[in-house]
Amino acid sequence: MNGSQDTRTFRMHLNLGPQHPSTHGVLQLELEMYGEYVLGIDPVLGYGHRMHEKMAEQRPWQAFFANTPRIDYACGLPHGHCYALMLEQALQIEVPPRALALRIIASELNRIASHLLWVGAFLLDLGAFTPILYCFDDREQAVDILEHMTGSRLTHPYMCLGGVTGDIDEETVVNIRAFIRRMRSRFQIYERLVTNNVIFIMRTRGVGVIAADMARAYGATGPVLRGSGLSCDIRTVAPYGGYDGYAFEVPTGERGDCLDRYRVRMEEMRQSLNIIGQALERLPGGPVRAEVPRKAAPPPGQYSCSVEGARGDVTYWAVSDGSDTPYRLKIRSPCMGNLSLLPKLCRGMALADLIATLGSLDLVIPEIDR
């Protein structure tokens, strides 16, 4: 900076959000800019705070299942899955194998829907208006199946203590197989339209490079950590809920830039289709819900469970005092770790690259705010 005139002209405080098309929810970023370049970011959260942890302390254990899909609404089933597994571990309830398989099918369908939503929104941020229409078209197919299985398009009330709320019929199995075939054929559209698109590559290659050590120090997990090269997926590292019986790969990136994170998510969708196919082939018969007590009252102690959500490591930690209401419930949001590295990462970045990086982190702000 040479002289006060430059400082006056180029240095400014820019407010991004909380109402902004690219913040993916209610995030406010207070930016210190030097012209087009970001000097510092101060994220302001709390605009989506909905007191989930306080609500958990005032309701019976089983009533919290209604909150779980609303914490991360884009991929809510893993949250319910995690809470259910934690309670079943505490109450020593054995989940029937058909329910385990149905839970996996629903979670993977939800992961695909969430990644499709992310791809569309990410490209919308970069300025591409067409891919989101294709993404939402595919997403509608997945959401239709989830609606048949769970009863709702978005906040699925499917996971419950001891299993799932309802069984699926032959028609749904046929529809899921048709969806897998259709989705596999749609990836080539995304290859031609997006992955091989020179503008997309120029906007994302080398942008927002996150080193693996930095990602780990900030607690970033999921595709953010995998894009930086570490093959860390709770479904393979610490399998839960029946995942150890399925064969699938965990995609990783090399550089840790936005393009790698995009590629990781696209490949994860393919692997999710593999998992669903395997689950359908070996779908066992039997009940879909174990016998559970009417009011769950885990013995006193602390219980913890972790699953792989679409955005990373979802961990629930509960303290029970033996009554039918939780004493403390902590929900660990993967987006919180992902976003907390943004201030350190974005110094010196251009504003357009900041938007691309912010989009590539796949944030759902009400999950951070809980």
Added chain:
Amino acid sequence: MPDTTLMALKAAGARVRAEGSLIEAGVDTAILKRCALVLRDAGMYPVFMTAVHTEAGFMLCYQFALWDSPCRVLVSTPAKNDGRAVSLTPLFPGLQWHEREARDMFGIIFENHPDLRPLLLCDEDRDLQPLRKDPARLKTPEQLTRAEHTDPDEQAP
């Protein structure tokens, strides 16, 4: 590897109990930083940091995990009586926002924290401390511990 981590934690003075791949460690405030250093050198990433309001004050709980093995470590430590605690942000930058949230929800002040502004609550609610419990509903730490875990032989050597 979980075994070396377990040994190092015990050597640092923590009361450790291992159940499969989940390690629960109770530490005193004085050795919290030393134990956190052990975990950082083992390559663990911070999962969360939170607190529980008990009759004996606040119990701070941290969870750390390894990226390539199922090992998870739950560290519990009591906060000081005046509601202050040591910040682990210099060791694990990912805990910065978790500690800000603990300040919002419980009113715990973290020493050496770079930036302890409200994270989730609005300005007028900054001292609301919503997750603090009414005195009538507080339980002692013993009432919140599993019955088979109150064995005094589980102490560190």
Added chain:
Amino acid sequence: MDTPGHRQKGCPAPRCPVAPPNCVQPDDTPTLWYPLRLAEPILDACRANSLWPLTFGLSCCAIEMMSAGMARFDMARYGAEVFRPSPRQADLMIVAGTVNKKMAPVVQRLYEQMADPKWVIALGNCAVSGGPFAGEGNYAVIEGVDRLIPVDVYVTGCPPRPEGLLEAIFTLQEKITGRRHPLPQNRHPHKVQKR
């Protein structure tokens, strides 16, 4: 009372309870110049057929709002295609999601920044009444966005289907012009009875 477009014809507009004294309220808007009032039905039909929503997705219902704008449900058929990020360019605020205490002043400021005539759709249970978060022990969630700004159409559901949002657009069109489909090309192909 025939103030342009904001309230249903003949209905006295309530004053927003939390509006500051200098906030423009519906019954304060100046009436149109007389010759233009003759063209008001045409203006209303134009406004109803070309509602420009403000991108104001707050939480879960935002996803359903996006779905309603996409190819399957397609709000563009009914004119509400152009989502504007700036409140100066929008005339419809679809409050999709939970409004909490920290967000409340933002909602009010955006509403005030929108130019008249403007309308508000409260999408989802949270915007209607606080939704699943209302009740005892609530310290953060505003129980209904109509405590902050005047709402024209309420859509219940958690989340409501995208068809619910489309129905809200039709209801709003009826509120503005008196007919669900103001222009002939939007008439239902199966000749549903006109109201």
